[in-house]
Amino acid sequence: MEIANDNGRFISILSDYGFKVTFGNEVDTTFLKKALQALINSSVPIREVSFIKNELTAITIDSRSGIYDVACIDENDNHFIVEMQLSEYPEFIQRMKFYALHRFNTLVKKGEYRFENLSKIYCIGILARVIFTQISDYHNVSFLRNAKNETIDDQMVFVTVELDKFSKEKNQVQTDLDKLVYTMKNLHTVTETSQFPEFWSEEWLKKAIAEVDLRNMTAEQKLAYEMVLSANALAVKNENKKIKEARLEEKKNAVIKALKAGKLSNEEIADYNDTTIEFVFAVQQDLVNVK
Structure with a gap:
């Protein structure tokens, strides 16, 4: 999936910069709250969200290209970890388990090794490529079940979105999840507002789109964007050198x-x-x- 911004208008939400100023926007969390609600398939709105230090980046080694981790908590003390993965990564679910278990251990330690009333953990992976070749759905919510599909425990929930499996046209989009994924996959290919689907006028999406619109960016924001591009290019070059x-x-x-x-x-x-x-x-x- 190409995420290059060749049209001179919108930065891809899937890029480092785009993901940071939308999902990782600490000033205005309107988009993040609605996106999280859609991703976890909840009918209950998230009213408040606060970012927490992402302890995971300090203990894992990964390419910087297209990856920006978000860790936050809502008003009900539900914990969210959101990770973007652009490149091929068949073992991505293993990394999600590592992240979620690290957060689980942190909660247990803070509770002085008590296991009752633990906060819920949602580990969300947004993937450009397909990792579940045997599953047709682009969105999956998983937790501990038995062989009869009965719930054993849902304190730790794994959510995956495989963008390559999403093929709906804008006139087929209905749910907030569809709107989110369509926007992430197509925004950077649009050049004019006349091409906007009607749902892009919704407040949560409108705010996210404004953040990645180059025409709205200040000189400082454009400099920050250029610095991210430069850093990513260097990281990719170094990574390719290591691979070679x-x-x-x-x-x-x-x-x-x-x-x-x-x-x-x-x-x-x-x-x-x-x-x-x-x-x-x-x-x-x-x-x-x-x-």
Whole structure:
């Protein structure tokens, strides 16, 4: 899914900057409250929300590209963790469990290791790609159930949205969840207000859209946006470098193993490991020099 802002009007909500100024907007939480209510499939409005220190970012290593974590609590002491994931990540649900369990342990410690009356935890993952290939629904709410689908415990709830599965046109959008996902997936492709669907005039969406409208941004906000783009570009470059180095090291180790086995010619080793004969000779020379 492309999130580039090539039309010169709207920044994608899926971008680092876009996610921060909408979901992570600490000045005006109108959009966040309505979005959370839609994501957890609740009929009860969230009236107040306060942000809490996201302790998770300090203990995990992740690419900065397209990721901005939000942690907050509502007026009923329900805890919310929201995470955006743009790239392929089949094991994302494992990371969600890690985040939720970390929050669970924090609550238990604060309660002096008591387990009664624990606050509810909603761990929400918004994914650009598909991770549940066996499930057709783009939105899933999960908690602990038995084999008969009877609820065992719903203190910890996992919510996932897979944007690639959402294909509704604007005239098919009905629920607040549909409105949210349609907006996240399509806003950055729109160039003029004449293309706006009617539901974008709703207050919660209108406020979010205004935050990512380049025409509304001050010089300071545009500078902040440019700095985020620059930081992301550097992060992606460094990450690609690490991946390239890791793959090279993996290939080198495979060649070393083949050379030590002595069963294949250098040409065969190069062919089997999808590398050049010069690379094999270089690795072979390194082995000789070490000896």
